[in-house]
Amino acid sequence: MSTTAIQPVPFGRRLKRFMADRPLIPLIILLVILVVVLQILRPGIVNERWLANTIKFAIPLAILAGCQTMTMLTGGIDLSVGTVATMSAFIMATQVVNHDPAVAILIALVPAVLIGLVNGIGVGVFRVHPLIMTLGTSLIGTGCLQVYQRTVIASGAKIPPFLAWLGTGLTYGVPNALLLFVPIAVLIVLTLNRTGFGRLLYAVGDNEGAARLSGVRYWQVITALYVISSVLAGITGLLYIGLIKAPSLSLAEPLVLPSVAAAVIGGTSIFGGRGGYTGTIIGALILTVLTTLLTILQMPEGARRILFGLIVLFVTAAYLRIIEDR
Amino acid sequence: SAEAKYTIGVSNTVQGNGWREEMICAIKAQALASGEVTKLNIAHRNTDAAGQLEDIRNLISAKVNAIVVNPADPAGIKSALEEATKAGIVVVAVDQAVTEPSAYIISNNQEQYAYLGAKWLFQQIGGKGDVVYMRGAAGASADSDRDKGFKKALAEFPDVKVVHEVFTGWQQDQGKQQILDFIATGAPFNGIWTSGIDNVIVDALVESQTPLVPVVGADNAGFVGQLNSVEGLVGAAVTNPGSIGGAGVTLALQILNGKKPAEQTVLVEPQLWENVTAEGKAKLKSAADPSLSPEWPVSISIPEWTTYTKEQIIACKGPGE
């Protein structure tokens, strides 16, 4: 049984197959095309400063999209990441007034862990659909945050300098946020590809019954997963508040839908079992560049949104066409 | 004061925004301070005009004596307001006008808000130059009212050009990303007008070490603080008091007690505090309140309309809590 085809494969087919085996390459090509278009429309915009800004804004999105990637691998979704990120950001900014930053951060991550735990138990043990579960906890979290907010109206808010440094600072033109992001990204990629836990995420999402017969305890995997997702979202919140420097009760909510979109554009299936984090990172970059592109274009807001939708659709369709080897 | 006897219903359709939270707290504080309110029924969530119709009708079902409403849309909730008036309920719209003629209105003048700030900005840059126009949420009626005011001012300064117009959606993060993107294009600009997403804009200018240009924003605590402290920043805060909610309660109580105002509509005119003149600086100094949540407007009270203390609004407690 040979692995070679019968006749020599034409170059086009070979190129397609090459891309299909490395789905990252076409995705990166699409990203580059967008950047080039941007440069053509606004000559000179693609400079060091722009690059740094893009990366700074893509990072929080990419981390949240990482949460989505991991939960989507199991066939789930985590809609509470926006609320969790906002909560930890807001709580940290208000607690740091009276506490040491380290303590404030720890306090801020407590609700993240709690929400993750509740999500995980709801999904893993009680088998609530993840969409409903995380939507529910997100509502609950928002309510709690508002109640909390009332107790700290007068205490003011502060952003610890080192978070601002991390969020907005540059070192030799390179965003400091990468110091946080690179380890997180490497960790996620390694977890997905090289650890037992990662394997189980794929397995559980692909065929839960089969995973069970192999001795996998679903609830353990899912609970751990949602806690991890929530903690990552909490960390994102801390980074994001360092970047935006304005604690608000809806700080990270606008990132939720894009985080799902980034994961899907990056090739992760919402039905589980398929996908990876590297694609998601590119997906987040694509979305960020696209946002810039549309901000820069002077046209009515309605037309901007139409264009945004069409480009997202086109990019995803093109990507699927390229990597599909049928 | 008089004995507590009224139940007041409140309907608001934006949640999680500092201005609206202040409005709710002002309503609570004023209800408590008046001593005439036994209970507040507050429907406070993110929804649209149809959802507000639902909330108002629920308040009618709850048989409140008066409804204070921040309308999602002036015309969209007409039918429910009409039903409320028919049911003998006093209706007071705050922040924005409504088209229902039986309703009383105590409103911030949104058109004037934009006009005042824009005019100051255009004068500040010498009547000519390029400005960045950072609007609120596309499709929101407050945004289109402000757009009218802005355009009115623009018409008076033919040499001023809008080089960049974007919708922040009243979201801090989006505003910041948008201005940074714009700065990165290298296009020159002489001033920035914002629809209340202001302190992140100043932040972005400082961070990216772009020469500071005049910035107009709202009287949010964060921005007012920046106007006082950021070296070289020229700017103005236009008041847009969230405490208008408290004024709404006062007006409702007056009507319930038989003291109808002469006019159906009361407009609270905005003020402009700039940090160029000594007088303006003084105003800003006295208004600044670093202890306040940065998203809260610093104008936490409206003279003659609100009677609560600062402690009361910050405590954010209504009657019976």
Place this chain on the structure above:
Amino acid sequence: MSGRTEGGAVERQQERFWNESNAILTTNPLLDATGVVKTYGAVVALRNASLSVLPGEVHALMGANGAGKSTLVKILTGAIRADAGHILIRGEARDVRSPADARRAGLLPVYQEPSLIPDLDVASNLCLTDTPVEAFRAWVRELGIPDLDIRDIARDIPLAVLRVLDLARALAVEPDVLLLDEMTAALPANLAERVLEVVRRQGDSGRSVIFISHRFVEISALCDRATVLRDGETVGVVDIEPGVEERIVEMMLGARIEKTQRTAHQASQAASPRDSRPRLGVANLRVGTKLNDVSFDLANGEVAGVVALEGQGQDELFAALAGSIRPSGGTIEVDGQPVKFAHPADAIRAGIAYVPGDRTEALTMQRSVRENIALPFSAALRNWGPISMAQERSRVVSAIERLQIDTRAQREVQRLSGGNQQKVTIARWIAAEAQTILCFDPTRGIDVGTKQEIYKLLRELADQGKSVLFYTSELEEVQRVCDRVIVIFGGRVVDVFPVELADEPALMRAAYGLPRGVKVDVGILADIHSSPVAKP
């Protein structure tokens, strides 16, 4: 194998053979496919396949796992498009674009996987395909399922019954060509018999059938001619006549033929060294209403067969032993210690592994062969950390080699052929070195060559001191693999045979709940079943 076809069957076949030969002279093929090519990326599923079916013929399509049989069926019925090739139906070139198209052309398939819509009830499934309900009901009864409620949801119906329903649905529209892809593989003997009978009548009434099966007994009892595929290429068309099996096997497997037929005599010798203490002790096990009272022991170094008709509680027995469902009574002991399994993980920790009959239950279809095989290693909480890739690879590779899994399409298990998927489900537990393996019909849909390998493998495992519980729907396998046979009927153990006595008629009788020595007519294979090796 040739010696196993006897008397009447031979005559009948001879007769039909001559009839068909006359037909060959006078009739044009009903279906004629030539030069069919299909590639999936680098995998060539069909290289150059051809198939010609005459009216009134039962035509076998044979080939090893992965030879391309299912692919050809899918192409003929429009489920997938060929890259090249010509298809003539009744002499006319026809482009079959979809299953609906094929239907209109009179081609009806029963695919290797059940094709009823899982969430619809049977009635709706019929409505969807415009199947006449009365005809369907008649066929269902005919096929041996008297008590079907057509308002049952397909998902809740056991696999074997689903397969039969699929067939009945196809039969009900009276197709010119019926394409059966391993129709009998998942069926217990009693249902398989009925299917064969129906298929033969189909041929007798002038309709054609394309019949795919890995069971030679079925082929020789039923088919007129056979087309043999190897590596996606048609390597020959042969008339079925006594003695042709050897030739077919040679054509199918090329040089890869190795005979490991174990006689009962060898079996009884091999079964000698047994532990005194049982590895697995089952006493009075009950599960719901299906499994009523089952007791038996399984020793280390032993392969114990389980024989039962469809739905006698064997599924529940295996599931309970695997920790998949909780028994409602009775005890299970492992190495003399009583155990209670709340989850398959508990059973696995006790060294008991379960290979379910339906491979889709066991595999993560979108993942690679490697990940599927390595899955149990990551299951426990303490193994969630980094994986030692080198260690894993060597374990996986040796399991793949041992089972000779075709790894051409290993990136996604769903792209493997059915038989190769089946092998992956077993390979997993070979790699994990489970002490006890519960195999539920592991040779379902596996080609002859591989079957031999699996028999050998199971014997080897036993010789290494492991224990195997082996349910099979193919009674002849019992002789080849088992040391002992447990027969279950009505949720109870009705008989335990030593392998010497476990010939097929005896097993059949016991499986029907009849005491030893009572003769029963079990259909057209009865004569073939009576193995010449061991008569009581």
Place this chain on the structure above:
Amino acid sequence: MTRLVRRQGWVAGLLVLFVVLLVITRLIQPGYGSGDFGSLVRAVLPYAFAVAAQTIVVIGGGIDLSVGAMMALTSVTAASMMDGASEEYALFVVPFVLAMGLVLGAVNGMLIVVTRVPDIVVTLATLFVLQGAALLVLGAPGGAVAEWLRATIVGTVPIPGLPEISAWIPKALVLLVVCLCIIWIPLKRSKLGLSIYAIGSSELAAFRSGVPVARTKIIAYALSGLFAAMGGLALTMSTGIGAPIPGPYLLASVAAVVLGGVALGGGKGGLLGPIVAVFVLRLVRTDLTLLAIDPNVTAIIEGAIMVAVVMFGAFITMRGRQ
């Protein structure tokens, strides 16, 4: 019987829950009467259409993120067309807008079929496109509605001789039931309806059963668009204007679909469950307002109820399996 209970049990449970909530409402507010029920139905109207739109695609194995945006677009289109126009003109506007929903829905379906991009991405993209289009139609809330159209959801249906009963039959309810039934009942009985369930349950099996998968999917999305257009009209009818910013209908529709016993993933459930779920959710909101609960706590309660109901359902099915 057990089959009926198994298949319709969840819907029955929801109905019971709704009745219990009605009783509770009466206890909270003894004066809660027919007029208040009418308000409830009017509040339900846009949600119910949004949920119907979502249900049909979810049953077909997809998801439609563009429901809310579609409602916004159809609503502003209707409102701006009727602005300043005669009463009769609305007779043309209504079918026009419904056809627009149908066509745009079909476009959604076609994009999914042609590009083979997952439903969630395609409808996310069309969400932006439709939102943008809505903003181009109306830059700010505005427009108008014909008076007669508005009157179709105000008041009750008179039944001669039975004023008490007729008081409890708001016109809006009749409109809702008629609009849903006129499409859903024939659909459910037809082969097309079965085909939608089939592609939701297993696309492969459906294809192999001869179901025209692409066409069925397009039709499912087209019908979803039609329901969304009805929702958009309902918005315009109740508010009298069109608003270009989509309301909270997307998440609400998904939540109600799940609460109503329709499996995300497809093939299972019906329309009645999600509609009853909408009534339950709206009534919960009413009760929270009547109780004058702290508004920040209502979010917590709503979230908790949603989770609790689904958890309860999951618990029941788990018990049922054992």
